Amino acid sequence: MKQKDKSTEAKILEAANKVFVEKGLDGARMQEIADEAKINKSLLHYYYRSKDKLFSEVFQKVIKTFLPDTVKIFDSEKSLFEKIETFTLEYITLLEKNPFLPMFVLHELSQKPIKITDTFSGFFDNLKQNQFEILKFQIEKEIQNGIIRPIEFDQLIVNIMSLCIFPFAAKPILMKLFFGDNKNQYKNFADKRKIEVADFVIHSIKVKN
Amino acid sequence: MKQKDKSTEAKILEAANKVFVEKGLDGARMQEIADEAKINKSLLHYYYRSKDKLFSEVFQKVIKTFLPDTVKIFDSEKSLFEKIETFTLEYITLLEKNPFLPMFVLHELSQKPIKITDTFSGFFDNLKQNQFEILKFQIEKEIQNGIIRPIEFDQLIVNIMSLCIFPFAAKPILMKLFFGDNKNQYKNFADKRKIEVADFVIHSIKVKN
DNA sequence: GTCTATAATGTGATAGAC
DNA sequence: GTCTATCACATTATAGAC
Numbered sequence: 323m324k325q326k327d328k329s330t331e332a333k334i335l336e337a338a339n340k341v342f343v344e345k346g347l348d349g350a351r352m353q354e355i356a357d358e359a360k361i362n363k364s365l366l367h368y369y370y371r372s373k374d375k376l377f378s379e380v381f382q383k384v385i386k387t388f389l390p391d392t393v394k395i396f397d398s399e400k401s402l403f404e405k406i407e408t409f410t411l412e413y414i415t416l417l418e419k420n421p422f423l424p425m426f427v428l429h430e431l432s433q434k435p436i437k438i439t440d441t442f443s444g445f446f447d448n449l450k451q452n453q454f455e456i457l458k459f460q461i462e463k464e465i466q467n468g469i470i471r472p473i474e475f476d477q478l479i480v481n482i483m484s485l486c487i488f489p490f491a492a493k494p495i496l497m498k499l500f501f502g503d504n505k506n507q508y509k510n511f512a513d514k515r516k517i518e519v520a521d522f523v524i525h526s527i528k529v530k531n
Numbered sequence: 532m533k534q535k536d537k538s539t540e541a542k543i544l545e546a547a548n549k550v551f552v553e554k555g556l557d558g559a560r561m562q563e564i565a566d567e568a569k570i571n572k573s574l575l576h577y578y579y580r581s582k583d584k585l586f587s588e589v590f591q592k593v594i595k596t597f598l599p600d601t602v603k604i605f606d607s608e609k610s611l612f613e614k615i616e617t618f619t620l621e622y623i624t625l626l627e628k629n630p631f632l633p634m635f636v637l638h639e640l641s642q643k644p645i646k647i648t649d650t651f652s653g654f655f656d657n658l659k660q661n662q663f664e665i666l667k668f669q670i671e672k673e674i675q676n677g678i679i680r681p682i683e684f685d686q687l688i689v690n691i692m693s694l695c696i697f698p699f700a701a702k703p704i705l706m707k708l709f710f711g712d713n714k715n716q717y718k719n720f721a722d723k724r725k726i727e728v729a730d731f732v733i734h735s736i737k738v739k740n
Numbered sequence: 741g742t743c744t745a746t747a748a749t750g751t752g753a754t755a756g757a758c
Numbered sequence: 759g760t761c762t763a764t765c766a767c768a769t770t771a772t773a774g775a776c
Contacts (some may be wrong), residue, residue, distance in 0.1 A: 330741080348557035349642060352770065362743055367771060369741095389708075425641045431703040432634045433558060471734065476709050476720055477727045480698055488693035491700060494640040495598075500685050511685055518686045525680065526735035539759080561752060571761055576753060578759095747772070754765075 331369055333359040335379065338366075342380050343426045347433075350377075381430065387420060388427045396457045402464050403528070405457075407520040410486055414516050417490050424491040454479070470527040478527070485519040540578055542568040544588065547575075551589050552635045556642075559586075590639065596629060597636045605666045611673050612737070614666070616729040619695055623725050626699050633700040663688070679736040687736070694728040 328336070337359035341350045352373055356363040370376035395409050417423060454475075461478065464470045489496060489512065501507040537545070546568035550559045561582055565572040579585035604618050626632060663684075670687065673679045698705060698721070710716040 346555070346557065346638070346642065348555065351768090353768095363770090364744085364772085365742065371771090373770065389704075422641075425637060428634060428700050428704070429555070429638045432631070432700070433555065473731075474723070474727075477723065477731070479709075480705060480720075481694055481727075481731055483701070484693040484697035485690055487701070488697040489689055491637050491641070492692070492696070495637070496689060499598075500688075511689075514683070514686065518683075518690075522682075522686070522690055522735050526731050530739050560750090562750095572752090573754085573762085574760065580753090582752065741776105743774100743776075745773085745775100747770105749768105749770080751768085752766090755763085756761100757763100758759105758761080 330361060330365065333361065334366060334369055338376050338380050339384065342377055343384065343422045346426065346429055347377050384423065385427060388423050390416070392453050396453065402460055402470065403524050406482065406523055410482065410519040411516050413486050414519065417487065421490055421493070424487045428491060468529055471529055473527055482519070482523055485522065489515060539570060539574065542570065543575060543578055547585050548589050548593070551586055552593065552631045555635065555638055556586050593632065594636060597632050599625065601662050605662065611669055611679065612733050615691065615732055619691065619728040620725050622695050623728065626696065627721070630699055630702070633696045637700060677738055680738055682736055691728070691732055694731065698724060
């Protein structure tokens with residue numbers, strides 16, 4: 323092994339992340355997390371007082387992955403079309419590495435917004451206004467310049483998010499509906515989305531001459 | 532009351548539907564379903580042997596709502612653009628009346644495809660091939676006729692599904708990200724999507740002269 | 741810090757009276 | 759068919775030895 327043995331705490335967080343993300347808060351079992359981390363179940367409670375506390379730690383980290391710092395991509399001098407291409411490619415690639423993330427985040431936030439909200443509502447506040455202002459301004463400018471057709475900022479962003487995220491959340495359905503549970507066919511489809519999404523969006527908003 | 536008292540069985544199914552859809556299989560409690568139906572918990576087991584059986588009944592009905600008979604819409608003489616407009620409007624209106632449906636179906640199918648699959652795999656088989664063939668043929672024809680640009684059938688359909696369904700599954704996130712938990716602002720946004728989705732799609736695929 | 745043993749609780753399911 | 763009472767079990771959580 324190249325790596326030194328991870329600390330118990332790190333092993334727990336890693337195992338908890340895996341089990342919670344795959345099974346959800348309700349579906350996850352402390353025993354399964356302990357097994358995954360190859361430690362005793364009591365140690366979970368030694369490091370994290372309760373299942374809820376442990377979940378909270380995991381969820382806070384996960385949400386930061388799911389809603390990444392878009393500043394790096396959007397706050398640049400690139401054209402809107404380039405930004406859309408870069409973002410969709412990078413975000414879909416990120417989700418490919420964490421395919422259960424969309425389902426997990428969406429489900430937990432829809433289930434018990436109360437429990438979870440407090441733990442990271444501050445995170446949302448930061449993201450909300452700061453990140454989008456520059457992009458919003460750029461879009462309005464490109465509309466005025468006749469580069470893209472008029473479209474509401476909210477609708478466009480939600481459209482892009484939908485096209486990126488939904489196929490991951492709906493993978494089992496899509497597998498059945500379109501690909502007869504054939505993994506290769508699905509992989510082929512999924513690969514193409516890395517350019518399809520930007521392609522679809524840009525075709526929709528770009529003003530032709 | 533206009534309605535006669537519902538049969539116990541109907542009351543149970545209605546209550547179970549509500550609780551399962553909102554809380555999921557893992558999160559739902561038989562006691563809560565009994566309370567919701569205003570009956571004794573034991574009666575649940577009298578009518579449906581187990582929680583899983585009851586869930587199965589509910590899920591089978593729900594999936595038919597979520598994946599409706601698209602034949603009625605797609606198997607007609609209307610133009611592709613008209614079909615897209617009709618479908619997105621009707622489907623988003625349907626989801627508005629059942630806002631928890633997307634999250635519920637996506638979550639349950641991603642969690643334990645094994646448990647659930649058997650109960651309705653036959654349903655998928657029917658839908659899979661029959662429904663889409665006509666539409667697929669029409670799309671290929673309109674591409675050849677230069678009415679829409681070349682695009683893969685799978686990608687287009689998934690794009691449309693994404694744009695319709697995702698905003699419902701992600702409502703809590705969108706509320707925070709864009710609307711600061713303001714319900715009126717969100718309602719305004721959601722209303723517009725009934726035409727925004729078709730608008731966005733048609734702009735993307737329509738060939739301009 | 742880590743373990744074994746066990747408490748405390750929640751929950752699905754059944755038995756049996758009416 | 760519907761209820762009360764209760765079982766059987768799973769699961770979170772804690773006590774205490776080492």
